[in-house]
């Protein structure tokens with residue numbers, strides 16, 4: 001059983017407020033159109049693009065809706081809105097697994113992403129969520145690159161009452177990851193969460209290093225229990241998507257943590273991520289505190305932006 005399913009639905013809805021207001025106003029006007037004429041289809045596509053769904057995905061949705069409307073003899077905006085919902089649901093229908101599924105303990109989360117995406121804060125949130133579900137959690141400070149990174153995660157560890165495995169800044173991140181897995185095993189932990197240094201796509205040496213760290217982690221664990229979680233800053237819109245594509249050249253993310261969904265009207269990026277990357281979104285960040293996390297759910301998300 002997936003104990004994470006639909007955790008904090010209200011937070012997910014709340015975080016979509018700005019996206020909903022901006023998208024809904026436009027969709028509302030659009031679907032009032034009495035006629036589904038060429039102007040309607042153009043406006044629909046533009047509306048989707050302006051919600052950060054991206055040109056390619058927006059085009060695809062508009063084309064499919066148009067085909068469906070024709071095939072099903074749909075002529076009213078209202079019916080078309082229903083079709084939009086099922087079209088979006090289909091985009092999120094990806095082969096997904098339980099993030100915590102693991103043949104043997106511990107499940108290992110490796111957090112990766114560009115500088116400042118929200119990796120370390122998201123670790124605090126996951127820790128908070130998992131410990132509240134009676135999971136035993138240990139953290140690994142494998143961001144040994146940025147001077148204050150080890151302190152930052154240690155402070156979270158203290159606040160949340162979990163152990164942080166760390167070495168001095170500048171030490172080998174692969175060694176910290178190795179230590180964390182072994183500490184997790186010997187202490188019978190349910191979940192080990194490993195922080196990594198932020199890296200920009202252009203820095204291929206850092207990207208190669210990430211590949212190395214993830215190889216060590218997979219070698220030291222049961223492969224099925226290791227989940228690479230790509231953290232994408234939701235406020236960066238289409239740019240976040242470009243970064244994500246770059247990461248997939250070096251590691252294979254299993255799931256996405258979409259951070260900073262609060263305060264952005266760019267929530268439509270979730271749709272572009274699912275459509276273009278085919279990687280499931282697992283969690284969203286809804287603020288800066290440890291309890292500002294929601295488990296992503298396609299139904300709730302779609303209702304959150306169009307209802």
Ligand SMILES: Nc1nc2c(ncn2[C@@H]2O[C@H](COP(=O)(O)OP(=O)(O)OP(=O)(O)O)[C@@H](O)[C@H]2O)c(=O)[nH]1
Nearest residue numbers: 115116117118119120121198259260285286287288
């Ligand atoms: N509003 C909001 N702020 C967030 C969220 N997640 C992270 N932040 C903020 O984003 C900033 C960067 O977060 P970090 O967790 O340090 O990001 P990081 O990816 O670990 O950064 P580096 O380690 O430097 O690469 C901090 O000020 C966080 O408080 C979120 O969901 N909502």
Ligand SMILES: [Mg+2]
Nearest residue numbers: 119120143149
């Ligand atoms: Mg960090």
